[in-house]
Amino acid sequence: MTGHVFVVGADLRRLVCDDVLVPTDRSLRVTSEWRHLLPDDVVTSEDPDGVCLGLAWRDGERVLRVPGGRAGERGLWLVDTVDEQQRDGEDALRWLVDGARLALTAVARREVSAPVHGRARRLVALPALGTGWGGAAGQRGTLLQRLLPVLREGAAEHGFDVALVLRGPSDLAAAQRVRRAEPDSWDLPEHLAELAADLGERARRGQLAAFVGAGVSAAAGLPTWEQLLDELAGRTGLDDGLRAGLARLPAQDAAALLARELGREELERYVQERFGPGQYALAHALIADLPVQEFVTTNYDPLVELAAADIGRDLAVLPFDEAEPGRPWLLKLHGDAAHPASIVLTREEYLQFGDSRAALAGVLHSLLLTRHVLFVGTSMQDDDLIRIAHQVRSAVQAPGAAPRRRSGTVLTLTDDPARARLWERDVQTVAMAPADTPPAEAARLLEVLLDCLCCLSTPPTGYLLDPAYRGMLSGEERALAAALQQVEGAVPEGATSSAVGEVAALLRRLGSRRTAAGGPPPPDEASAPRDDRLQQQRAG
Incomplete structure (x- = not known):
């Protein structure tokens, strides 16, 4: 079973x-960004620069599990990434990568009764180890070239999935370039690989839009429509x-009866609490x-916009x-759960689609x-989607209209020929797996497809100006980078000219750090959680 x-x-x-891997050193000090993951009883002191932990290494040990936490919570692992011997070049990188290998082996020894929220495989997440205090910050490209194969070996050996989590656009662009050079990075059937390539090309051309349904948020532990109604019924x-x-x-109609039994205010309060800010899923x-x-969603939760904000993308929520x-x-x-009065749940609220909500349609x-709309996590049974x-369809079939291509792709978990036939005039429906495949395995294959799509749609130039x-x-690229750095140095600070703004935006897309003021946080400095700030912006 390969991860x-x-x-x-x-x-x-x-x-x-x-499971989460957290970088540390021999003194067991971690940067302050990890504080809220740590149990209070292991923290001995903290200041703005870091947190000291009251734990101890055994001789030669480089991986240490943080004790504490409630049953079922994710495992937290400390990995020594600060080389006291100050090795040079290849030896230093080899030492760092060995730490990742040892960490995955240690994680594999922890028994997990069931992966989080019913996922098919356990998911182990880590940052680019060693790019902060570890000393590899100036060798990120080489580190990624060494680290990714080791992560693949660990996933294959232990059978779990691994998520290399990056923050900066340069890091993402570079990592995706490394993966594009290794076509065996994705174990996808040929038709899904071809679909990823087609959708990736559409995304690069600016032709793709995304529709997110409840199935995506189910992977974050949120209820589907049916589960929500059952939860509300339990409160009546x-x-x-x-x-x-x-x-x-x-x-x-069931929702209408529940709203009458509970009262609209109680229903809104429950939805606001149940679908508030929280952890988001890999998808x-x-x-x-x-x-x-x-982006379009029928979901009440803020998880798409939270995930976007965490990589510096500020989505306007319409x-x-x-x-x-x-x-x-x-x-x-x-x-939106942040605006409870806006929640659409009952038959009457659906019928209002032709009135007050016509603009949204x-x-x-x-x-x-x-655009070409990519539908993820929806069964296409929603009345609003059917009406839209x-x-x-009626508009494009007007007399004299040219034949149209299908306007979207629906990614479903398992094969449903009847539903695909029903929608074939409007969208192509692509199933991840045959009908007899367990839903969790099909959902995981959907994540792999999205991962491949992200890689193929990421511009391969986002790190060109990042030293x-x-x-x-x-x-050839070094020569071009040198010429662009001359332009970078000529961009005046605080300029208001639209022409200067265009050039600065281009340089940022190419990995310039000098022109990145106001952009996403530096890769090694995870910013404070944005839940409260995001809620305040949207409530305002």
Whole structure:
């Protein structure tokens, strides 16, 4: 049973996983960014620069599990990445990479009864070890070239999945370049590999938009529509007969009855609490990494925008924020838990789609007419989606209209020929696996497909001006980088000219750190959790 290595832009502290590797040194001091992961009883002192832990190494040991935590919580592992012998060159990198190998072996010894939230395989997450205090910050490119094969070997040997979690755009671009040179990085059937290549090309051309359904958030422990109704029913005090009858009603009608029993205020309060900020799933992070500007979701939770914010992408959340030119946006089609009055749940609220919510439908109409929409985590049974697809179909079949291509791709977990046939005029439906495949295995294959799509759609130039990746450049690229650095040095500080702004934006996309003011946090400095700030922005 071979595991897979994912490369993802995310905040490691907020990513749903089973185990986390944290870099440290022989004094067992870690940077302050990891503080909220640590049990209080192992912390002996802390200051703005770091946290000291009251633990101890055994002789020669480089990996130490942090004790404490509740049953079922993810395992936290300390890895010594600070070389006291101050090795040079290849020896130093070999020593760092050996630490990752030892860590994966240690993690494999911990018994896990079931992966988090029903995932098919255990997920172990780590940063690029050694690029902070460890001394490899100036050799990131070479480190990634050495580290990724070791992670693949560990995933193959131990059978779990590994997520290499990176923060900076230069890091992501460089890691994806390394992986593109190794086509065996993804164990995908040929038709899924071809699909990833096609969608990746659309994303690079700016032709792709993403639709995120409830199935994506289920991997973060949030309820599906049916599970939410069952949870609400449990709060009503209805007798068993009525609860059994609820299950036989259409979902929107069951929701209407529950809203009447609980009261609208109680229902809104529960949705706000249940779908508030929290940890996001691997699929959320992979989707947020895609170079697309338009996202749509029927989910109430903020996990897509949190995942995007953690890599420096500030999504405008429509209709609550104002859309701005050049700023990516996320449309909340069924409302937002941060704005409980906007939640769409009952039959009556669905029927209002032709009235007050017609403008929101129009946004998705536009995307289906002008983009290729990638649908992830939805069964396409939602009444709103069916209505919108019908309206778009009617528009493009007007007399005199040219034949149209299908306007989207639906990624489903398992094969459902009847549903695929039903939607074939509007979208292509691609199943991850045959109908008899366990859903968790199919969901994992979907994550692998998204990982491949992210790699193939990532521009291969995002590290060109980052000195830490100079060792990865060809001679031709070094010459170009040297010329661009001359331009970089000529960009005036604080300039307001639109022309200067265009040039600075280009240099940032090519990995310039000098022009990156206001961009994402440096790769080694995970910023403080953004939950409160994001909520305040959206509530305002």
